[in-house]
Amino acid sequence: MSRKSIHGEWSNRWIFILAATGSAVGLGNIWKFPYITGENGGGAFVLVYLLCIVVIGIPIMMSEVLLGRRGKQSPINTMKTLAKEAGASRHWQLLGWSGVVAGFLILSYYSVIAGWALSYVLEAGSGTFTGQSAESIADLFVGKISNPWVLLFWHSLFMLITMIVVARGVQRGLEQAIRLLMPALFILLILMVGYAMNSGEFMQGVMFLFNPDFSKLSWGGVLTAMGHAFFTLSLGMGAIMIYGSYMPHDASIAKTSILVALADTLVALLAGLAIFPIVFANGLEPGAGPSLIFMTLPIAFGQMPGGLLFGTLFFVLLVFAAWSSSISLIEPAVAWLVENRKFTRLKAAAIAGIGTWLLGIITVFSFNYWSFSFHFAGEKKSDGMFDVIDILTSNIMLPLGGLFIAVFAAWIMHKQASQDELAMGGGARYQLWKFLVRYVTPVGVTIIFLKAIGVF
Ligand code: PHE
Secondary structure (H helix, E strand, O other): OOOOOOOOOOOOOHHHHHHHHHHHHOOHHHHOOOHHHOOOOOHHHHHHHHHHHHHHHHHHHHHHHHHHHHHOOOHHHHHHHHHHOOOOOOHHHHHHHHHHHHHHHHHHHHHHHHHHHHHHHHHHOOOOOOOHHHHHHHOOOOOOHHHHHHHHHHHHHHHHHHHHHHHHHHHHHHHHHHHHHHHHHHHHHHHHHHHHHOOOOOOHHHHHOOOOOOOHHHHHHHHHHHHHHHHOOOOOHHHHHHHOOOOOOOHHHHHHHHHHHHHHHHHHHHHHHHHHHHHHHOOOOOOOOHHHHHHHHHHHHOOOOOHHHHHHHHHHHHHHHHHHHHHHHHHHHHHHHHHHOOOOOHHHHHHHHHHHHHHHHHHHHOOOOOOEEEEOOOEEEOOOHHHHHHOOOHHHHHHHHHHHHHHHHHHHHHHHHHHHHHHOOOOOHHHHHHHHHHHHHHHHHHHHHHOOOOOO
16 A cells, blocks of 8 residues: 555554554543443443453454554545445545544533643642542532633633644654653552552442442443443544554554553553542442542542642643543544645644534533433433533444444455455454454444333
């Protein structure tokens, strides 16, 4: 294949692994995974989630990287080119478009939550948590989210720093930062787990996470677990596809995908192990919802020796993890604007950024002025439009996007093309991948989806 990306290429395969890990590891692992695990009863949910990572997530990640590296353009144009190459309908580019829309929607709320983390850097650094009770820490959080102006301020700041890196381009902006910060986050999480071992109800936390009780898991919960597998691995919307398009040709797609998925899962499990022991030790509610980490971790930081330093560092790293994810959420749109509209990266980033920022205002208000509750797939949701956008993207758009990516890679693309890119020959490992994306993924996603909405 002689196609080349006009946006540049990662310097080597390690940078791809770092960037894809940077995209995958984010609020999804540290903020969302613990709270949805808490809402869905723990162990059984975690088990389904892990299963989805292995049988659906990794094969789809391989497919997405392979499509990206073959097409070498924004997901929209990649799908157009590859569909043409395979003699398939032009409408496959809709897959790229739906990814762009999903990216905007996700980033619009992602940035608001990252804004919470940003504001907690300041709280932690100024000693607000020192010696505070669980109640006053909860009050602090509630006070913060009930003030839309505060949320708007931090949301704006986070969007601004995201757009600056996006405008600078993926390599110059991002490579240096993640090289250092990802390992730092990892080490800090291990430290926090160590703290939870000594001061929290550690065994209760472990049991909650790993002892499955299927009576607590509904089909709605299964759908959330599957949707989260897509969300946490950044799949189904083109983020991994565009990163794959910057991937050098000699890197192994299977190995890198497995490595990224492993790192991502490890971070999520560590976050769970750091948080639930504190939840139980303080008599807090595991199903508290999106506020969970903001109401638990500060208690630990307020009590542990060196908590001021660790607390500040933790939120700084959380912001960085969110930052490297948010960049990948908008990159498919920016790359398309550069390719098709001939915009400079700066202009493309500004336009996409302002659009997302505006959309984010809906989420800002959903925690105060516009909050309402509703039911979806048997579960009560009470954060209004935030929940609507989250369900629409994680539980519907990403799984559907992933499903079509699998169908394209396994059914539409010529066998020679996928074999070339995966470079695994035609042997057992290639056959296993093909079997998973051909049958297991499409059937699995469809069944879970129909079950959750109560079709049968
Ligand atoms: N994977 C990121 C996280 O877990 C979120 C994300 C979703 C990023 C989809 C890109 C695309 O925080």
